[in-house]
Amino acid sequence: MDIVEINSLTFDYIRRDEEGNVEGITTAVDDLTLSVKPGEFIAVLGHNGSGKSTMARHINAMLMPTEGNVLVKGMNTRNSEKHLDIRKCAGMVFQNPDNQIVGQLVEEDVAFGPENLGVPADEIRARVDESLKAVGMYAYRKNDPVKLSGGQKQRVSIAGVTAMHPDCIIFDEPTAMLDPAGRKDVIETAKKLNREGITIILITHYMEEVTGADRVIVMNKGKAVMEGTPKEIFSRVPELKALRLTVPQVTELAWELKQRGLDIPAGILTEAELIAAIRGNARNDG
């Protein structure tokens, strides 16, 4: 069974004036269908306003579909009795590291989720320690979150989600407010959790971050316009550029070289691949 099933989801933001009359309707997600298998690492790409965050919030039952259905582990998000179960199953990490930490100490914050679920005290302690170790923040468990760096705060937030033992974690642009080092930490943590069997849905607009994903979905104007492995997606450089997405430098260089007649395979993701491809060319020429 698929862990997340999105069936022709449409969501409209309705703007109202002071009297409550409808002023305008913005369709944020437009007839989107997507299914995620357990253990998959899915990346959703798109520039601002492409509807990717709106889509993500449906999976966690924070938003209700205007049309269509969202099923998490077979539970429909329209059924409000199931909301707690859905949120327990699909955790979410948000963009701003400051605005999602509730506790005054790192470990108190990580305990917040399990406390809400009514987990007994001893088990909360065990889960908090385990989650903090998994994200490499155990040494900071007694620290004040305010004094941590952005990347560290995001890792605490991730620990806060994993302590609830979710099957799936949705990352809603977790790196948008971080420096490069923090960004790398967070993505590495996400990949590590995925290796441990947690389904990851990563929403981002940094192309570099999606190279490790099993599947990439590119969204534009509320629709999924491209879908495929990172290699397939990155071999379509002109289309990505048309969607105002910046392609990783290596991929772009490889594509340009290919346009100039070099025999380089499409969809180069890493420097090592490009070097190997160029060496192969040199050998063939010589």
Added chain:
Amino acid sequence: MIRDITLGKYYNADSPVHRLDPRTKLIITFAYLISLFIYKSPAVYICAFIFLLSATLVSKVPFKYILKGLKPVWFILIFTSLMNLFFTGGEPVFSWWRINISREGIERTGLMLSRFMLMIFGSNLMTLTTTPTRLTSALESLMKPLKVIHFPVHEIAMMMSIALRFIPILVDETNKIMKAQLSRGADFESGNIFRKVKSLVPVLVPLFISAFRRAGDLAMAMEARCYHGGEGRTQMNPLRYARRDGAAFAVFIFYIITIVFWGSLIPRITG
């Protein structure tokens, strides 16, 4: 610029007083304050002083931290002391020009000063040895009976702890906004009090907007982590009374008995 605001001013140490259940400390401090209000005799104050002194020694909190509690109120203390000293009628011990200082005035000032200081130092000791989080959970636990009359105990405790968590963030943000305004030529320093207050409006508006945005984000993040009020919620470190809490209550009851005994033995000074 607003400097570092430390609320609760917790002094980190490991002592029997620190380890006491926060509810014990809250109850004892409250009863101690009441005891100071009921009795007005030097003997009782000496008892209270000995009690407080021993508690402070056990708590390992340096005296200068306890004395810091006087900082915000020293002016009021001096002012009321002088008022009491000069304007209490009675048998004069010292008089010069129009100033009369009476024996009653000296007595009353001394009593008032010692009472205030005992009160401030006592409540200070509690906040110095208890983290705001523990204090909040103590309040939540002690107010639980009020749930019967549908008083939102859990909600208020949660609000308090979130407020405490966001104070440093909002202070930081205020400084950022003020610097941003200063760099564009805003002037927060000159002019009279009204001008200064007025110049703060451009700081408060963005601060409020961002606070509301943060509140919205936080609410969503809390909901995403299955927060649904206090119903069915457990705690990682639930409050538990231990043997040392019994000991603390025993010492405190001994103090109460002593002051009740002394308070009735020595006639009260009215005033």
